[in-house]
Amino acid sequence: MTIDTIAGVQIESDEEGFLVDPTQWNDEVAVEIARREGIDPLTDRHWQVIRFMRSEYETKGTGPTVRALGKTSGVSIKELYQLFPKGPAKLAAKIAGIPKPRGCI
Amino acid sequence: MHRIVILGGGKGGTLAANRLRKAYGLNEASVTVVDQDDQHIYQPGLLFVPFGLTHSEDIVRPRGRQLHRGIDYRTSAIIHVDLAGQSVQLADGSELSYDVLVVATGAVLAPDETEGLTGPGWMEKVFTFYTPEGAAALEEALAVFDGGRLVVNVVEMPIKCPVAPLEFCFLADWYFHERGIRDRVELTFVTPLDAAFTKPVAANHLGGLLEQRGIELVTEFNTGEVDGTGGRLVSFDGREVPFDLAVVIPLHNGASYVARSEGLGDALGFVVTDTHTLQAAVAPNVFALGDAASLPVSKAGSVTHFEGEVLVENIRRFLDGEPLDASYDGHANCFIKTGFSKAMLIDFNYDVEPLPGHYPGLVGLPLLKESHLNHLGKLMFQWLYWHSLLPGRDIPGISSAMPLGGKLQALESNVKERVS
Structure with missing residues (x-):
């Protein structure tokens, strides 16, 4: 666990950098986390995915996997990798301030 | 008279039907099973087909024959489930009304969803052993393979039997040794995960075993395209x-009618169910088990078996108006064939990782360790499958809740490590 000041707020995150308390999240926090992950600026397409992650988390209690994102977010998997390189589901979840998706078992 | 309709006549549907038939008299409930074909495949056997250790025809039996007397068996594709009307529309034009519905139609492969996978080279130099046809075609291809790069690739999770691709690697290592050409074959396991397996302790053991066998491991590889002509992922x-x-394990979805049944499935067509009761989120009289459910467990036969007990008890409680039994704990175990007449056994649940020790008690099969005894266990399993698991018999000493007795020591040291 680390406590850090992000966008002027004291925020706790786990060892992989995911927010411990998703309610501490806001747009400024997202912009700052994204900047630290090398994504600057956040475009409308990024926001479309981030907002989708938030609403999925709020209704289902977990963020979607990459495949589910590709099928339901309106952004193709190919584009997801361009927007959030390496691991779109993990990175977008981190920026959206929700826990790491529990997709893979 | 309760009307119980079970969609799917594979392992889950069959054992549920047989257990329910035993639980209810003929005048108390009707039990109907629907499947689109009459071929019940012993799926763990598919792994052995490419190496000539068994043949596709030896692992297939008629579905109807595995069902006890008094169970109505229908062969038809399923159009969709009308949840509000409590009925199932079948492709043969008939309609089945139900009081309780069990979804047990498993997972289906979706090779078309990966660019190029079913294009040029498919079934020539790109195969899957997850279908009887694919496994048989791969047997022929392996028999004439005399050297080069053999790549085993999991496109994305979830897949059925997540250890099978690793077992394939171990068996391929053994197979090429037996043929005397192991030094001419480069074996590579390519996975979207960040390690050899999902659970960290087992991933370490299995990763070490890959290294010992000279099998290269490529992690965090999300396959976007399979280029059969150029020979590259x-x-x-x-x-x-x-x-x-290339031996590719394609993407998996739930059965297509699930997606056509409003609210029944998630984005991939797996039924969203309570993790402990197996009741579907969409309706209280719908349950799911096995690969068809979206539970955070491995899609594996052992899981289906352990779920079976809880499922049947909960259907009885639902019909009697009692609160459901929330006792399914995510219990799974898998024999992992490692070649050279050896196998490893892992046992785990939602909360407890695969640990070293013995199963099911202090005296039993060794866990997380290669042994000849486990190899025999795996061989015996096919007999148990047809004669004990499908008929819905309990195996003495094996219960659905995960046993800890044989691995307490390991658990204690594991906890100590975490605390320190």
């Missing part, structure tokens, strides 16, 4: 792995 982030022969 291309990831979404632009990395490439070349191959002469």
Whole structure:
């Protein structure tokens, strides 16, 4: 666990950098986390995915996997990798301030 | 008279039907099973087909024959489930009304969803052993393979039997040794995960075993394209792995009628169910088990078996108006064939990782360790499958809740490590 000041707020995150308390999240926090992950600026397409992650988390209690994102977010998997390189589901979840998706078992 | 309709006549549907038939008299409930074909495949056997250790025809039996007397068996594809009307529309034009519905139609492969996978080279130098046809075609291809790069690739999770691709690697190592050409074959396991397996302790053991056997491990590789002509896997982030022969485990979805039944499935067509009661989120009289459910467990036969007990008890409680039994704990175990007449056994649940020790008690099969005894256990399993698991018999000493007795020591040291 680390406590850090992000966008002027004291925020706790786990060892992989995911927010411990998703309610501490806001747009400024997202912009700052994204900047630290090398994504600057956040475009409308990024926001479309981030907002989708938030609403999925709020209704289902977990963020979607990459495949589910590709099928339901309106952004193709190919584009997801361009927007959030390496691991779109993990990175977008981190920026959206929700826990790491529990997709893979 | 309760009307119980079970969709799917594989392992889950069959054992549920047989257990329910035993639980209810003929005048108390009707039990109907629907499947689109009459071929019940012993799926763990598919792994052995490419190596000539068994044949596709030896692992297939008629579905109807596995069902006890008094169970109505229908062969038809399913159009959709009308949840509000409590009925199932079948492709043969008939309609089945139900009081309780069990979804047990498993997972289906979706090779078309990966660019190029079913294009040029498919079933020539790109194969899957997850279907009887694919496994048989791969047997022929392996028999004439005399050297080069053999790549085993999991496109994305979830897949059925997540250890099978690793077992394939171990068996391929053994197979090429037996043929005396192991030094001419480069074996590579390419996975979207960040390690050899999902659970960290087992991933370490299995990763070590890959290294010992000279099998290269490529992690965090999300396959975007399979180029059969050029002989390469291309990831979404632009990395490439070349191959002469590729064994690909395609994407998995739930059965297509699930997606056509409003609210029944998630984005991939798996039924959203309570993790402990197996009741579907969409309706209290709908349950799911096995690969068809979206539970955070492995899609594996052992899981289906352990779920079976809880499922049948909960259907009885639902019909009697009692609160459901929330006792399914995510229990799974898997024999992992490691070649050279050895196998490893792992046992785990939602909360407890695979641990070393013995199963099911202090005296039993060794866990997380290669042994000849486990190899025999795996061989015996096919007999148990047809004669004990499908008929819905309990195996003495094996219960659905995960046993800890044989691994307490390991658990204690594991906890100590975490605390310190």
